[in-house]
Amino acid sequence: MTNRVRRTMPILPISIVMQLTDLTARQIRYYEEQKLISPARTNGNKRMFSLNDVDALIEIKDYLEQGLNVAGIRKLHETKETPRNDQAEPKTLSDAELRSLLREEMKHQARPFDKAFQRQGDLSRFFK
Amino acid sequence: MTNRVRRTMPILPISIVMQLTDLTARQIRYYEEQKLISPARTNGNKRMFSLNDVDALIEIKDYLEQGLNVAGIRKLHETKETPRNDQAEPKTLSDAELRSLLREEMKHQARPFDKAFQRQGDLSRFFK
DNA sequence: AAAATCATGTAAGAAAATCTAACATCAGTT
DNA sequence: AACTGATGTTAGATTTTCTTACATGATTTT
Numbered sequence: 001m002t003n004r005v006r007r008t009m010p011i012l013p014i015s016i017v018m019q020l021t022d023l024t025a026r027q028i029r030y031y032e033e034q035k036l037i038s039p040a041r042t043n044g045n046k047r048m049f050s051l052n053d054v055d056a057l058i059e060i061k062d063y064l065e066q067g068l069n070v071a072g073i074r075k076l077h078e079t080k081e082t083p084r085n086d087q088a089e090p091k092t093l094s095d096a097e098l099r100s101l102l103r104e105e106m107k108h109q110a111r112p113f114d115k116a117f118q119r120q121g122d123l124s125r126f127f128k
Numbered sequence: 129m130t131n132r133v134r135r136t137m138p139i140l141p142i143s144i145v146m147q148l149t150d151l152t153a154r155q156i157r158y159y160e161e162q163k164l165i166s167p168a169r170t171n172g173n174k175r176m177f178s179l180n181d182v183d184a185l186i187e188i189k190d191y192l193e194q195g196l197n198v199a200g201i202r203k204l205h206e207t208k209e210t211p212r213n214d215q216a217e218p219k220t221l222s223d224a225e226l227r228s229l230l231r232e233e234m235k236h237q238a239r240p241f242d243k244a245f246q247r248q249g250d251l252s253r254f255f256k
Numbered sequence: 257a258a259a260a261t262c263a264t265g266t267a268a269g270a271a272a273a274t275c276t277a278a279c280a281t282c283a284g285t286t
Numbered sequence: 287a288a289c290t291g292a293t294g295t296t297a298g299a300t301t302t303t304c305t306t307a308c309a310t311g312a313t314t315t316t
Contacts, residue, residue, distance in 0.1 A: 011144045013302095014274070015170070020139075025274080026293055042143070044301040046274055069291075141273095142303070153303080154264060172272045174303055197262075 010040035010048035017049045021057045028057065034070045036060055036077065138168035138176035145177045149185045156185065162198045164188055164205065 014025055021028075031037055032047070037056050039047040063073045142153055149156070159165055160175070165184050167175040191201045 011140055011148075013141050016139045016176075024293075026295085029275090030292070042301080044274090045276095046301065048144075064292090071291095152264075154266085157304090158263070170272080172303090173305095174272065192263085199262095 007051045010050050010053075012049040012051075012054065014047050014049070017054055017057065020054050021061060023057060023061060031057065031060055031070070034074060036070065036074055135179045138178050138181075140177040140179075140182065142175050142177070145182055145185065148182050149189060151185060151189060159185065159188055159198070162202065164198065164202060 012020075014028060017023070017028060018025060028037075029047075032039060037049075037053050037060075039049045039053050042048055060073055063076070064070075068076075140148075142156060145151070145156060146153060156165075157175075160167060165181050165188075167177045167181050170176055188201055191204070192198075196204075
């Protein structure tokens with residue numbers, strides 16, 4: 001379950017998702033408009049994406065490159081989607097609870113200082 | 129290496145880090161000012177945090193709650209820090225190369241639609 | 257006790273990131 | 287030639303984040 005929490009938690013702004021997927025903001029918003037993804041929103045209406053969203057976008061891109069169109073991808077999605085008790089599911093966890101849950105977990109997995117503080121040499125070059 | 133990439137890649141805006149750590153923006157910026165963390169910056173000068181940063185912040189918070197002060201935590205950090213060849217490391221990969229690397233990896237681990245659209249899996253490696 | 261220090265709060269003004277809406281483009285289709 | 291689908295571009299508004307400066311309460315130092 002914590003795994004689901006991690007992957008569904010909205011933590012990424014659109015700028016990062018653009019980098020991760022190599023899609024433009026326009027494309028990402030369009031796919032949302034076309035109901036291929038449903039990113040969360042901040043109180044201020046900014047989109048915030050989960051890791052699942054990123055996965056989905058990468059697949060969408062892949063399918064498009066293979067020649068499928070948006071309608072086809074949506075159909076695929078609808079069809080293959082396991083009809084789970086999503087909407088019926090009584091939302092038992094509040095956002096705050098989920099966050100706290102994740103925090104607790106990270107805390108327990110916290111590693112010794114040397115590691116935690118280890119230099120960010122690599123991908124910090126994504127920005128400069 | 130990819131693991132290090134994932135944990136050091138700056139992907140989180142300060143608002144999300146606040147939620148994940150239960151710290152205020154003021155606190156987070158202060159700890160940076162005090163050299164306890166060094167989050168990356170976007171071209172527009174916005175802080176962007178890695179998972180390692182979040183780990184570090186959680187530890188900092190913990191130490192503070194245990195009565196340590198910032199100077200003590202910094203000392204601890206300096207002392208325990210593994211003196212690696214960080215700055216000496218020849219930067220062989222361009223930004224574009226790194227992005228492409230990460231994307232490729234995500235792509236290859238992408239799973240069939242049904243899975244990708246509903247459940248976690250691959251990207252949860254971003255955590256832990 | 258007064259002064260200094262530490263960790264944090266708060267406010268102001270500026271800049272960056274994101275939003276929606278509208279119109280443009282360009283390759284395929286009809 | 288007109289239409290459609292996917293994406294580009296631009297404009298104006300709103301949100302988010304930034305830095306700087308000053309305020310505050312709790313300790314520590316003088």
